[in-house]
Amino acid sequence: MTTPAGRVGGSVLRRLGGRHRELGYCWAIGWCGLAALAVFCVALPVRLLGGDPERGPLRAVRTLAVTYRRVNYRRLPGHRGGTAIPSPYLADRPPHEDPANRRDLLFLALEPWVALVLLLVPSAMAWYGLFGLLAPGVAALFDRHRGLFDGPVLSRPAVGIPGGLLLYYAALRLSGPACRLHADRWLPVLLGPAPSVAAEVAAEAERRRLAERVAELTETRLAAVDSREAELRRIERDLHDGAQARLVAMGLALGALETLMETDPERARELVRQTRESSARALTELRALVRGIHPPVLAERGLVDALRALALDAPLAAEVDAGGLPGRPEGPIEAALYFAVAELLTNAARHGDATHARVELAHTGEVLRCTVWDDGSGGAHEEDGPVLGAGGSGLRGIRRRLSAFDGTLGIDSPDGGPTLVTMELPCVLSSRKTSSSSGRGSAPS
Amino acid sequence: MRVVLAEDLFLLREGLCTLLTAHGFTVAAAVASGPELRRALAEEELDVAVVDVRLPPTFTDEGLQAALEARRSRPGLPVLVLSQHVEQLYARELLADGTGGVGYLLKDRVLGAAEFVDAVRRVADGGTAMDPEVVARLLGGRRRDDPLATLTPREREVLALMAEGYSNAAVAARLFVSESAVGKHSASIFAKLGITASDETNRRVLAVLAYLNGTPRA
Numbered sequence: 001m002t003t004p005a006g007r008v009g010g011s012v013l014r015r016l017g018g019r020h021r022e023l024g025y026c027w028a029i030g031w032c033g034l035a036a037l038a039v040f041c042v043a044l045p046v047r048l049l050g051g052d053p054e055r056g057p058l059r060a061v062r063t064l065a066v067t068y069r070r071v072n073y074r075r076l077p078g079h080r081g082g083t084a085i086p087s088p089y090l091a092d093r094p095p096h097e098d099p100a101n102r103r104d105l106l107f108l109a110l111e112p113w114v115a116l117v118l119l120l121v122p123s124a125m126a127w128y129g130l131f132g133l134l135a136p137g138v139a140a141l142f143d144r145h146r147g148l149f150d151g152p153v154l155s156r157p158a159v160g161i162p163g164g165l166l167l168y169y170a171a172l173r174l175s176g177p178a179c180r181l182h183a184d185r186w187l188p189v190l191l192g193p194a195p196s197v198a199a200e201v202a203a204e205a206e207r208r209r210l211a212e213r214v215a216e217l218t219e220t221r222l223a224a225v226d227s228r229e230a231e232l233r234r235i236e237r238d239l240h241d242g243a244q245a246r247l248v249a250m251g252l253a254l255g256a257l258e259t260l261m262e263t264d265p266e267r268a269r270e271l272v273r274q275t276r277e278s279s280a281r282a283l284t285e286l287r288a289l290v291r292g293i294h295p296p297v298l299a300e301r302g303l304v305d306a307l308r309a310l311a312l313d314a315p316l317a318a319e320v321d322a323g324g325l326p327g328r329p330e331g332p333i334e335a336a337l338y339f340a341v342a343e344l345l346t347n348a349a350r351h352g353d354a355t356h357a358r359v360e361l362a363h364t365g366e367v368l369r370c371t372v373w374d375d376g377s378g379g380a381h382e383e384d385g386p387v388l389g390a391g392g393s394g395l396r397g398i399r400r401r402l403s404a405f406d407g408t409l410g411i412d413s414p415d416g417g418p419t420l421v422t423m424e425l426p427c428v429l430s431s432r433k434t435s436s437s438s439g440r441g442s443a444p445s
Numbered sequence: 446m447r448v449v450l451a452e453d454l455f456l457l458r459e460g461l462c463t464l465l466t467a468h469g470f471t472v473a474a475a476v477a478s479g480p481e482l483r484r485a486l487a488e489e490e491l492d493v494a495v496v497d498v499r500l501p502p503t504f505t506d507e508g509l510q511a512a513l514e515a516r517r518s519r520p521g522l523p524v525l526v527l528s529q530h531v532e533q534l535y536a537r538e539l540l541a542d543g544t545g546g547v548g549y550l551l552k553d554r555v556l557g558a559a560e561f562v563d564a565v566r567r568v569a570d571g572g573t574a575m576d577p578e579v580v581a582r583l584l585g586g587r588r589r590d591d592p593l594a595t596l597t598p599r600e601r602e603v604l605a606l607m608a609e610g611y612s613n614a615a616v617a618a619r620l621f622v623s624e625s626a627v628g629k630h631s632a633s634i635f636a637k638l639g640i641t642a643s644d645e646t647n648r649r650v651l652a653v654l655a656y657l658n659g660t661p662r663a
Contacts, residue, residue, distance in 0.1 A: 276556060276557075279556065280553055280556065283551075283553045284553075287529065287530055290529075290530070291530065296499070296528075296529065296530045297530070297532050297534065299504070299505065300498070300499060300505045300506040301505070301506060301534075305534060308534055309532045309533065309534040312532075312533040312534055312537075312582075313533060313582060315585075
């Protein structure tokens, strides 16, 4: 939809969709009032007779109230609440002492009437409008049974069609305010925590949140320790099989040289050449190892230029846009993002057959957001393959590394591409000294 | 020839001093930190500077920045940059002003004394000395539709050596072919890449590097 007409058409369609969702809410939640009425009628006598709040009809009261709290308000356009109503129940109180139970019952008593007025009126208007729209046509089709549709004036087209349209339009206009009034204003009154225990409920929610946070931190800390351990093992192995072994070989060769220099100068020269090659290879291996531990360019230039260097070396055309990043994130966050982007670019070229990629870095609020887009064949899945290494996408490994900083990973990779990966890390930027090339005239890539 | 040397590791600094002195250079100043280097570059009478990228006190790319700054205030000042690792990013910055007298080598190359001294001389004379690893990276990781893909393996070898900064004669010596053969190869390379060739070595090397650096990659 690139033409203005197309855009207008699109926005009208979207708005119409939103209005009908509101109308749907009025209709569906409106009829739920009947269920509320039925449960209330059965539950009230049981409650008055002192029934067990944990079972039977009183259990149903709780279930229905919980269902009302969980209605997905987020799908309603313009709804401010966004999330369900917080649970008002107190864990440390016997059910018959919890004011929330009494309030649930009261809610079920009142909800049918509120729903009737607020929600079923727009619904009824809509249905009657539809009926008016259709009545003349139906009447004309079934001429002989005209009698059926004779009654309402609506069966005359001149009245029925404009009247029906008007009524339907009015119902659409009304349903928005009606469902917002219902969801935002009415439901929290009785379904939310009672004023007398609000502080207690909030404290409990906080306790629960903290407990969840502790569990999450325990898990991510374990993951961080695990991956660090694996990392150190890999470094140990690389040093042991690589540079260390080469140094031993070089030492042996030098020992042999001492005697060979006297006896066989020709052979000695050859050995010197080999030893020099060996030392060059050891240096190359160490360089690769250092790059894997902490890329030197990251230490020297910071994240933005390190990403630029990465883009230059990537096996595809990659550009980096980090305009206006006012400072530098903490070192570990820089490293995590660097390795994540390196992995994503490699994946894009190797598994997705991408030819172009774009890395964007921005800091808004207290969140550092890094997106990596590529024009590859898409279909990147986190579940596939091992945590680290080839074959799989390594996306799970990236998520694990980011989670140590409370970071998140979002993957949008439909089959056929393109792929857009979004990484978000909460962090503040510091004004650590960097010498970014972007501010120094030469602007590579 | 007068050299300013900046290297923070004592052993390597001493080694380089000995090596350069033995090959007829005069070490005008051998310094170990960024501020000292800036002062030396501004004050000393010099023909070439040999500079380590990472220097104290910040241990970031202080040496590179000092070298770039010095070249901005003294255009064409010959600078040979040494590093433990090479980055295309740094190579681009060094080559950005389009004048010669630039070198960028891995510290490993110091081990091959003769080659290294040759590189210092080349840079001092206004030529270029790019590390084979830099050139390999400039040549690698290219798109499939790149004109470079149309080069024959031999032409790629010739191109790589030219990018490292060698003259036709030097390229011929390295590949064990005649100089006229190198001339033919390079004519073919320039035709394929659409570069206007120059007879003069420095200008040709810079054209090759500009091509490798500037091909639109995005």
